[in-house]
Amino acid sequence: MDASDTGLRARLVDVGVELVALEGAQALTLREIARRAGVSHGAPRRYFPTHLELLSAIARRGFAELAAQVATATGDGTAPPREQLTALGRCYLRFALDHRGMYELMFRHDLLESGHLGLRGTSLPLFDGLVELVGRARPGADARIVAGALWANLHGIAQLWGWGSLQLATGADDFTPLLSSALDAHLGAGS
Amino acid sequence: MDASDTGLRARLVDVGVELVALEGAQALTLREIARRAGVSHGAPRRYFPTHLELLSAIARRGFAELAAQVATATGDGTAPPREQLTALGRCYLRFALDHRGMYELMFRHDLLESGHLGLRGTSLPLFDGLVELVGRARPGADARIVAGALWANLHGIAQLWGWGSLQLATGADDFTPLLSSALDAHLGAGS
DNA sequence: GCCAGGCGTAGACAGTGTCTACTCGATGGA
DNA sequence: TCCATCGAGTAGACACTGTCTACGCCTGGC
Numbered sequence: 001m002d003a004s005d006t007g008l009r010a011r012l013v014d015v016g017v018e019l020v021a022l023e024g025a026q027a028l029t030l031r032e033i034a035r036r037a038g039v040s041h042g043a044p045r046r047y048f049p050t051h052l053e054l055l056s057a058i059a060r061r062g063f064a065e066l067a068a069q070v071a072t073a074t075g076d077g078t079a080p081p082r083e084q085l086t087a088l089g090r091c092y093l094r095f096a097l098d099h100r101g102m103y104e105l106m107f108r109h110d111l112l113e114s115g116h117l118g119l120r121g122t123s124l125p126l127f128d129g130l131v132e133l134v135g136r137a138r139p140g141a142d143a144r145i146v147a148g149a150l151w152a153n154l155h156g157i158a159q160l161w162g163w164g165s166l167q168l169a170t171g172a173d174d175f176t177p178l179l180s181s182a183l184d185a186h187l188g189a190g191s
Numbered sequence: 192m193d194a195s196d197t198g199l200r201a202r203l204v205d206v207g208v209e210l211v212a213l214e215g216a217q218a219l220t221l222r223e224i225a226r227r228a229g230v231s232h233g234a235p236r237r238y239f240p241t242h243l244e245l246l247s248a249i250a251r252r253g254f255a256e257l258a259a260q261v262a263t264a265t266g267d268g269t270a271p272p273r274e275q276l277t278a279l280g281r282c283y284l285r286f287a288l289d290h291r292g293m294y295e296l297m298f299r300h301d302l303l304e305s306g307h308l309g310l311r312g313t314s315l316p317l318f319d320g321l322v323e324l325v326g327r328a329r330p331g332a333d334a335r336i337v338a339g340a341l342w343a344n345l346h347g348i349a350q351l352w353g354w355g356s357l358q359l360a361t362g363a364d365d366f367t368p369l370l371s372s373a374l375d376a377h378l379g380a381g382s
Numbered sequence: 383g384c385c386a387g388g389c390g391t392a393g394a395c396a397g398t399g400t401c402t403a404c405t406c407g408a409t410g411g412a
Numbered sequence: 413t414c415c416a417t418c419g420a421g422t423a424g425a426c427a428c429t430g431t432c433t434a435c436g437c438c439t440g441g442c
Contacts, residue, residue: 008389026301030430040391041430051430104301109354110217120359127360142368148351148361149344149372156347157340163300168311169318170339177333181340185376199420221399231422232399242399 009047011037016058020101025108027101028055055105056113062102063122066095070126074133081136082187088130089154089179096158097175103158127151137187150186157182200238202228207249211292216299218292219246246296247304253293254313257286261317265324272327273378279321280345280370287349288366294349318342328378341377348373 015036020028030051031041048054073091074084096103105111130151135143160166161175172178206227211219221242222232239245264282265275287294296302321342326334351357352366363369 029428031428042392042432043390045431046389049431107350110295123356124360142372144361145363145368145372146376148357148363149348149369149376151360152347152351152357152369153340153344153373154347155351156343156345159298159350160339160343160346165314166339166343169315169342170335172336172339177336178340178343181333181336181377182344185337185340186372220397222397233401233423234421236400237420240400 008037008039008043012044012047012054013057013061016054017061017102020058020105021099022101024101025105025111028058028105030054052111052113055111059102059106059112060122062099062106063126065099065102066092066106067122067126069095070129074129081133082183085130085133085137085150085187086183088133089150089183092154093158093161093175093179097162100162103162107155107159134187146186150182153182153186154179199228199230199234203235203238203245204248204252207245208252208293211249211296212290213292215292216296216302219249219296221245243302243304246302250293250297250303251313253290253297254317256290256293257283257297258313258317260286261320265320272324273374276321276324276328276341276378277374279324280374283345284349284352284366284370288353291353294353298346298350325378337377341373344373344377345370 012033015033016028019033019036030044033054034041034044037043044054048057069091070088073087075087077084079087127147131143131147134141134147134150138146157166157175157178160169161178166175166178167173170178203224206224207219210224210227221235224245225232225235228234235245239248261279261282264278266278268275270278318338322334322338325332325338325341329337348357348366348369351360352369357366357369358364361369
């Protein structure tokens with residue numbers, strides 16, 4: 001019933017979350033997950049007809065965790081929107097860099113169910129929160145467009161920084177100046 | 192000697208470039224490339240000791256093509272920097288969306304040689320051009336940081352738009368408003 | 383007591399990347 | 413001219429992978 005259900009279904013996802021943190025996304029083999037869960041390689045099929053569905057279930061855990069961390073970072077919502085957005089951006093990048101394997105999985109659309117309808121339920125609310133904050137931080141602008149561009153910027157920094165490309169290109173050794181530059185850009189340098 | 196060398200090495204890369212355009216990055220198996228090149232599955236090994244090195248050679252073609260298209264888009268360099276940057280951004284997104292398989296391969300670092308030193312030679316000059324333009328468009332700012340943030344933004348838009356996430360989140364059906372928003376943000380709405 | 387169904391096992395199958403032994407043809411030296 | 417060498421590609425083995433199928437086992441309801 002609860003998250004630490006002893007059922008095989010939940011155990012497989014638990015094992016996957018642990019494995020992706022330890023060894024990265026490419027280690028999430030169906031057979032390896034089954035092995036670590038102590039069952040035969042055919043067992044997962046009863047709960048996840050396809051490898052992609054198991055991976056999607058694991059990725060959903062990642063989105064839930066990210067949403068939880070973002071919620072904590074933005075606090076009770078009483079802080080000025082710009083402050084909340086700074087905390088959100090920092091939290092987003094920190095998550096991506098602290099959970100590289102999981103973050104890679106979350107955005108490896110070739111590994112997830114086509115359309116990944118289940119994921120929309122977990123990632124779109126996150127985006128709606130972003131839109132709301134952007135709307136308050138930049139009253140004049142089209143909040144959805146600016147929020148979309150900002151999200152894309154965070155995602156891009158997370159990926160390129162994770163690969164080392166941005167360190168190489170900019171010479172920076174900390175992503176803070178990049179994050180500040182992006183936030184200033186999309187939200188206005190003032191406020 | 193030239194690019195259309197009849198040697199197997201060049202033929203394998205040719206086949207790979209064609210295949211990734213037709214069927215996407217996941218179709219680039221070593222054996223399928225060998226099959227389409229009309230040789231046995233062991234033949235590529237003489238030129239590319241590892242699957243990753245063959246994929247890296249294919250990706251290099253992509254970076255070269257992107258660099259060529261960017262060079263065409265920015266023209267002779269006499270146009271105002273902001274205009275050139277707009278053309279560059281549009282060109283970048285167009286490339287990513289017109290060559291999805293290749294673009295995916297180019298940024299699937301798990302599929303490329305570790306460090307991908309060969310790729311640095313083709314992608315860093317591209318970034319240097321971006322830095323130069325940003326420096327002229329925003330004389331006061333730290334050009335490398337702003338260029339890095341802008342590049343990350345383009346990359347993020349390319350990926351999220353390619354997956355349909357941004358369409359879903361923002362409701363837009365064309366990436367132009369997102370691109371404009373990003374360019375205005377990083378370069379200043381004025382000029 | 384028995385029987386049906388859910389749950390997991392075990393093996394087969396086609397496909398993958400890598401490695402190794404081999405063939406075959408051309409080329410160069412004596 | 414003959415022979416040795418060497419580059420280039422072949423073919424098979426190996427350990428993996430995801431999927432599919434047939435099979436047991438065990439438990440709950442009648």
